[in-house]
Amino acid sequence: MSDVLEKQVRIGVAGAGVFGRNHANKIKANPRATLVGIFDLNAERAVALATEMGTKAFTDLSMILAEVDALIVATPAIAHGGVARAAIDAGKHCLVEKPLAATAADADILCQHAAERGVVLQAGHQERYIFQAMGLLELEERPLLLEATRVGLPSNRGADVSVTLDLMVHDIDLARLLFRSEPVSIKATRLAGKPENPDAVEAVLTFEGGGEARFFASRAAEERDRRMTIGYTGGEVAIDFIAKSFRDGPDFGLHPDFATRIPDPMGAATADFIAAILGERAVAISAADGAAAVRIAEAIDTVTRA
Incomplete structure (x- = not known):
């Protein structure tokens, strides 16, 4: 890692879709990073995004890995595990968009290989930065009830x-x-889509200590809706992620200006990734946390098929 400290971090992006473009823009905007290239198995897509970004296109993963210090994995989710494992096994640092992998087994393999090779593996759960900007992560009190709705329009992305x-x-x-x-117990129901690949799911998770989380997610709706209500003994914190607003019912002293405190969560994640590579800080969003989220999601899907 010592040679990395003497120069900018050379980063490539795997995946020439919407998230690949977003990540490429964040790399270009960071003065401590160099965008080496875009990898995609589809040559036309790789060339198009690479041309837009003023960088090189790659259709051979081994070729881009030979030229980078780190890789951001923004491929379709089904390929996250394979692409990230190839990069890690080549000794490259990785930031993997959510989910960390498409299966819990693959997520655990990534964690194990990253630890064995001493490389940074950061999970792409950028919405944590929003909670941090609100001040929610500083609260000592644990919630009693959390209700989350995350609804998107029909799309092939993520399908x-x-x-x-x-x-x-x-x-x-x-x-x-x-x-x-x-969570110590999970109840879940598939509301739309195929049993092996549902498009709408509701789930109820009971956590250690008795707290309960109720989730509803759909990608088959007519309009977007992304809200969360968090109940505490003194009242509710209500968040509207689309309107970027919330109500601090318990009067915890949360920050109503959170949207201006963290205007660019993905850019912040990129900066933290680079800082971790350079040994300046611990990994901001650990691979273990990313793997845990995959494990719970997989358990929910298993219940919906029962």
């Missing part, structure tokens, strides 16, 4: 995995942060 892994996984990660424990 390679269940809506649980595609959308609900965000709220699973946030709930684990707030309850600071693991």
Whole structure:
């Protein structure tokens, strides 16, 4: 890692879709990073995004890995495990968009290989930065009840995995942060889509200590809706992620200006990833946390098929 300290971090992006473009823009905007190139198995897509970003296109993963210090994995979710494992086994640091992998087994393999090779593996749960900006992560009190709705319009993006892994996984990660424990029971129902790949799911998780989380996620709706209500002994914190507003019912002294405190969560994640690579801080969003969210999402999907 010492040679990395003497120069900018050379980062590549795997995946030439919407998230690949977003991540490429964040790399280009960071003065401590160099965007080495874009990898995609589809040559036309790789060339198009690489041309837009003023960088090189790759259709061979081994070729881009030979030129980078780190890789951001923004491929379809089904490929996260394989692409990230190849990068890690090549000694490259990785930031993997959520979900960390499409299965809990693959997520655990990534964690194990990253630890064995001493590389940074950061999970792409960027919405944590929003909670941090609100001040929610500083609260000592654990919630009694959390209710989350995450609804999107019909789209092919993310459809390679269940809506649980595609959308609900965000709220699973946030709930684990707030309850600071693991679920001890899961109830879930598939509301739309195929049993092996549902498009709408509701789930109820009971956490250690008795707290309860109720999730609803859908990618088959007519309009977007992303809200969360968190109940404490003194009242409710109500968040509207689309309107970027919330109500601090218990009067915890949370920050109503959270949207201006963290205007660019993905950019913040990129900066933290680079800082971890350079040894300046611990990994901001650990691979273990990313794997835990995948494990819970997989358990929910298993219940919906029962």
